[in-house]
Amino acid sequence: MRAVSAVATQRLRVLRRGAEVLAGVDLEVGAGEWVGVIGPNGAGKTTLLHVLAGLLHRRDATVHGQVRIAGLDPLRARRRAVARRVALVPQRPVVPPGLTVRDYVLLGLTPHLSPWAPESGRDRAAVAAALDRLDLAALAGRPATELSGGELQRVVLARAVVQRPAVLLLDEPTSALDIGHQQAVLDLVDRLRGEDGLTVVAAMHDLTLAGQYAGRLVLLAGGLVVADGPPAHVLTPELLCKVYEARVRLVETADGPAVVPVRDEWR
Amino acid sequence: MPGTAVGIGPPRPAGPSRPAVGGPAVGGPGPGRGRRALLLLAAAGSLAGAVLAATLVGPAGLGVRDVLAELAGAVPGVPVTSDLTDQQRQILWRIRLPRVVLGAVVGGMLALAGAAYQGVFRNPLADPYLLGVSSGAGLGATLAIVSGGALGPVGLPVAAFAGGLAGVAATYALGSGVGGARSAGVIVLAGVAVAAFANAGQTYVQQRYDDTLRSVYAWLLGQLSTDGWSEVRTVAPFVAVAVIVILLHRRALDVMAVGDVEAASLGVTPARVRLVLVVAATLGTAAVVSVSGLIGFVGIVVPHTVRLLVGVGHRLLLPMSMLLGAAFLVLADVVARTALSPAEVPIGVVTAFVGAPFFLVVLRRARGATL
Numbered sequence A: 001m002r003a004v005s006a007v008a009t010q011r012l013r014v015l016r017r018g019a020e021v022l023a024g025v026d027l028e029v030g031a032g033e034w035v036g037v038i039g040p041n042g043a044g045k046t047t048l049l050h051v052l053a054g055l056l057h058r059r060d061a062t063v064h065g066q067v068r069i070a071g072l073d074p075l076r077a078r079r080r081a082v083a084r085r086v087a088l089v090p091q092r093p094v095v096p097p098g099l100t101v102r103d104y105v106l107l108g109l110t111p112h113l114s115p116w117a118p119e120s121g122r123d124r125a126a127v128a129a130a131l132d133r134l135d136l137a138a139l140a141g142r143p144a145t146e147l148s149g150g151e152l153q154r155v156v157l158a159r160a161v162v163q164r165p166a167v168l169l170l171d172e173p174t175s176a177l178d179i180g181h182q183q184a185v186l187d188l189v190d191r192l193r194g195e196d197g198l199t200v201v202a203a204m205h206d207l208t209l210a211g212q213y214a215g216r217l218v219l220l221a222g223g224l225v226v227a228d229g230p231p232a233h234v235l236t237p238e239l240l241c242k243v244y245e246a247r248v249r250l251v252e253t254a255d256g257p258a259v260v261p262v263r264d265e266w267r
Numbered sequence B: 001m002p003g004t005a006v007g008i009g010p011p012r013p014a015g016p017s018r019p020a021v022g023g024p025a026v027g028g029p030g031p032g033r034g035r036r037a038l039l040l041l042a043a044a045g046s047l048a049g050a051v052l053a054a055t056l057v058g059p060a061g062l063g064v065r066d067v068l069a070e071l072a073g074a075v076p077g078v079p080v081t082s083d084l085t086d087q088q089r090q091i092l093w094r095i096r097l098p099r100v101v102l103g104a105v106v107g108g109m110l111a112l113a114g115a116a117y118q119g120v121f122r123n124p125l126a127d128p129y130l131l132g133v134s135s136g137a138g139l140g141a142t143l144a145i146v147s148g149g150a151l152g153p154v155g156l157p158v159a160a161f162a163g164g165l166a167g168v169a170a171t172y173a174l175g176s177g178v179g180g181a182r183s184a185g186v187i188v189l190a191g192v193a194v195a196a197f198a199n200a201g202q203t204y205v206q207q208r209y210d211d212t213l214r215s216v217y218a219w220l221l222g223q224l225s226t227d228g229w230s231e232v233r234t235v236a237p238f239v240a241v242a243v244i245v246i247l248l249h250r251r252a253l254d255v256m257a258v259g260d261v262e263a264a265s266l267g268v269t270p271a272r273v274r275l276v277l278v279v280a281a282t283l284g285t286a287a288v289v290s291v292s293g294l295i296g297f298v299g300i301v302v303p304h305t306v307r308l309l310v311g312v313g314h315r316l317l318l319p320m321s322m323l324l325g326a327a328f329l330v331l332a333d334v335v336a337r338t339a340l341s342p343a344e345v346p347i348g349v350v351t352a353f354v355g356a357p358f359f360l361v362v363l364r365r366a367r368g369a370t371l
Helices: A045-052 A079-083 A101-112 A121-133 A149-162 A179-196 A207-213 A237-244 B033-056 B064-074 B086-120 B133-146 B155-177 B184-208 B210-221 B230-248 B250-256 B260-265 B270-292 B298-310 B314-338 B347-365
Strands: A005-016 A019-030 A034-038 A062-069 A086-089 A167-171 A199-203 A216-221 A224-229 A248-253 A256-261
Touching: A005 A045, A005 A199, A019 A045, A019 A199, A019 A224, A034 A045, A034 A207, A045 A062, A045 A167, A045 A199, A079 A086, A079 A101, A086 A149, A086 B260, A101 A121, A101 A149, A101 B250, A121 A149, A149 A179, A167 A179, A179 A199, A179 A207, A207 A256, A216 A237, A224 A237, A237 A248, B033 B064, B033 B086, B033 B314, B064 B086, B086 B230, B086 B250, B086 B270, B086 B298, B086 B314, B133 B155, B133 B184, B133 B210, B133 B270, B155 B184, B155 B270, B184 B210, B210 B347, B230 B270, B230 B314, B250 B260, B250 B270, B250 B314, B260 B270, B298 B314, B298 B347, B314 B347
Parallel strands: A034 A199, A034 A216, A086 A167, A167 A199
Antiparallel strands: A005 A019, A005 A062, A216 A224, A248 A256
């Protein structure tokens, strides 16, 4: 089926202060795939992304099982090595005051730069290229704190692009955006995936959008994978009703199933 | 007491848009390489000017030309001689210059440590005294003073140095003890507790031995007094190590600004960066505090002024803070020893008295800029 797997976890368990956040997750993502991770609040989506990004410290949590991402074990590899192959776009990026868009994007080069030497002309060119590519050149000198939500998410993506990752992890990248900007950002991610051969793992709340952009959906609940497959197989009224305790109707569209909330199922 | 104010602010989230201000360079395009070199040159120039001015001011008049000739002549291979008398030469080399250089070293160290602390704790109110260096050193110095020289002539600086290190070590141990060694907020709170404890101890000792109140108080307010080059020689190794370590972390400090989680995702280990920088800044700060007492305000005003003038990037902020902090304290010391001459005003009083209004002017001019 899939030639190379970019991400693989086996029986991944994470305990935080005795509470089980992930309860044995098996996940495999092929190179170049877009996998959407869905599930109710507290299902373990962010924890899963943090394990993959090498952010979970052994002292914060007990981690069992095997994890591989882009050829590395993120639980053991050096932070810097992981950061050269895996980029994370966080749910709510922290934007330091006083930093220009250009300087903010430059932070993405951190894992590739010597901590001691100043950045070179080539590094500057890499930043300029990323800004051009994401149509941000006009904003390069603006303070990053003055951007709109959509612009900011594009700038954070530009930071991830200069990181030159093999795997891009997105933690609800569009939950703060209006529907037009949600589509613009997701289209952009898909374009980058095509052009750079990126593997994308995205935790998402909007099920319809998740199904439209991801080739495959993984439904997490209570720290376990309860469904894994093409959107049409995962987005079913029975599963969503059980996992989310939601009342929904599925509408077939040309782009796949659309999830429509229902006010009162007995009416 | 200087430097005990503590504020705990969460990292500023991506806020709503703010109207653009056409103020100084804040938020404007980051300084290019040429402009960066120019700014550093200007800062170095103001330090050189401050040093020269401070060397000339004093009860014994020394001429500019003679001082410059004397300084140039001291460089090996420069065949210049000055017309200074032997006594003037003694004043210059044994009294004026050691004190001026000590002022520069102390001011530069405090400002640099302040900039590093603000970056590492993402807290605009952080200063070098945040984690208990000052209160630990204060307790150590008080004990040395009330023991009446039982510790020998070098007892006071050694006790202050040891007290400062012990204060910060206690803060870190306490922070780890409650399981938050890697959270900046917990460490800062532990620092508050340690500072309160040490201050209470110091106040108690002071009350018990109130005959020494005056000398304890004088130490707490800070004073640059030198005995030849011995103070400079004592602190130089500590300050050199601290300066090198802090300057090498300029890029890591830029990354720390995006918060621990994102900094880690960019390949940095925030807890380690914080520990290394706190150790370096503490060594340097404890060393200068041990010879100068507690000089407040430099560590907080200078980095913020620099930030408002040239932006938040640490590759410029760190060296500029160091140079301008040095120049600021050298000039403050001139005021301290001339304002009520022949009596001396404690230099900590001068830094606050001059620094506070100056800082307000800078803040006003940079209205809308973010701290």
